[in-house]
Amino acid sequence: GESVGLHLPTLSVQEGDNSIINCAYSNSASDYFIWYKQESGKGPQFIIDIRSNMDKRQGQRVTVLLNKTVKHLSLQIAATQPGDSAVYFCAEIYTGTASKLTFGTGTRLQVML
Amino acid sequence: SQTIHQWPATLVQPVGSPLSLECTVEGTSNPNLYWYRQAAGRGLQLLFYSVGIGQISSEVPQNLSASRPQDRQFILSSKKLLLSDSGFYLCAWSALSGRGTDTQYFGPGTRLTVL
Numbered sequence: 316g317e318s319v320g321l322h323l324p325t326l327s328v329q330e331g332d333n334s335i336i337n338c339a340y341s342n343s344a345s346d347y348f349i350w351y352k353q354e355s356g357k358g359p360q361f362i363i364d365i366r367s368n369m370d371k372r373q374g375q376r377v378t379v380l381l382n383k384t385v386k387h388l389s390l391q392i393a394a395t396q397p398g399d400s401a402v403y404f405c406a407e408i409y410t411g412t413a414s415k416l417t418f419g420t421g422t423r424l425q426v427m428l
Numbered sequence: 429s430q431t432i433h434q435w436p437a438t439l440v441q442p443v444g445s446p447l448s449l450e451c452t453v454e455g456t457s458n459p460n461l462y463w464y465r466q467a468a469g470r471g472l473q474l475l476f477y478s479v480g481i482g483q484i485s486s487e488v489p490q491n492l493s494a495s496r497p498q499d500r501q502f503i504l505s506s507k508k509l510l511l512s513d514s515g516f517y518l519c520a521w522s523a524l525s526g527r528g529t530d531t532q533y534f535g536p537g538t539r540l541t542v543l
Contacts, residue, residue, distance in 0.1 A: 349531055358518050358534035359472070404471060408530075415487075416532055418471040 327425045334392040336422045338405035341386060345407035349416070350379060350390045354401045362390070362403075392424075400426045430455035434519050434535040441542055447492075447506040449538050451519030454500065459521040461502040462532060463494055466516040478502060514542045 328334045340348070346367040351359035365372045365379045365388075372379050378391040388405050402423050406416040431454045441447060453459055460479055464472040474487045476494035484494050491510050495503045502519055517538045522530040 351534075356537075356539070358520075358537045361531055361533060364531055415474060415477060416472075420471045 324420070325423045325425065327427060328395050329427050330395060330397060332395055334390075334395045334399070334424055336390045336392075336403050336405075336424065338388040338390075338419055339386060340388060340405070340407050342407060342409070342417075343383070343386060345409065345417075347408040348379070348381060348388050349406045349408070350377075350388075351404045351406065351418075352399075352401045353404065353421070359404060395424075395426050397426050397428065400424055430521070430533065432519060432521055432533060432535040434517075434538050436538060437536065438539045439541070441509050441540065443511055443542055444508045447504070447509050447513070447540070449504040449517055449519075449540075451502040451504075451535055452500055453502075453521045456500070456521065456523070458499060459523060460530070460532075461496060462520040462522075463492075463502065463504050464518040464520065464534075466518060466537075468515075472518065476504070509542045511542050514540055516540075 349364045350362040353359045402421040463475040478496045519535040520532040522532045
């Protein structure tokens with residue numbers, strides 16, 4: 316089946332630096348992508364989304380970039396803070412009756428003080 | 429605003445015992461509802477989804493079942509738990525728009541350990 320995966324399982328960054336988390340997807344028909352943040356023992360928390368008709372979207376300290384040519388998605392976090400430490404998942408959605416998400420395996424972001 | 433609740437937060441059950449996990453959503457009507465399982469250090473696997481009362485779709489064959497007795501209530505059950513049923517169970521909801529492009533919002537999860 317189609318899959319969504321992440322290039323790096325763990326990313327360590329210094330506090331204050333920018334973080335970039337990458338994701339590859341394989342279903343060229345997917346038209347909606349989401350980034351989630353999951354802290355230990357908690358449910359995933361929505362961070363930012365992007366539709367396939369866009370290539371960039373910005374939120375507060377976060378930016379998502381979509382490159383449909385190479386089926387690549389990235390999440391950029393500016394001025395990374397200790398509270399950003401978590402596992403980050405990208406997910407793609409198949410259009411249909413229900414919004415069925417396909418998740419990647421996740422990248423753990425460790426922020427060093 | 430919408431909120432999603434799950435209980436219990438943690439559960440330890442012996443092999444062969446029954447299971448009932450409950451999920452409720454507040455602040456929205458007619459949502460899509462989902463059950464996921466997450467193994468330690470892994471991604472999320474979709475187990476069931478529902479687009480309405482009594483309407484359940486199963487994504488993978490397993491020892492579990494789901495029911496939706498009310499619009500904003502979603503229940504995950506098993507008659508006899510297996511060791512492999514251990515995991516972190518997450519409920520999620522999304523707006524029922526039919527566009528297939530609606531964000532899913534997750535509950536706090538239930539940690540199930542089968543011994």
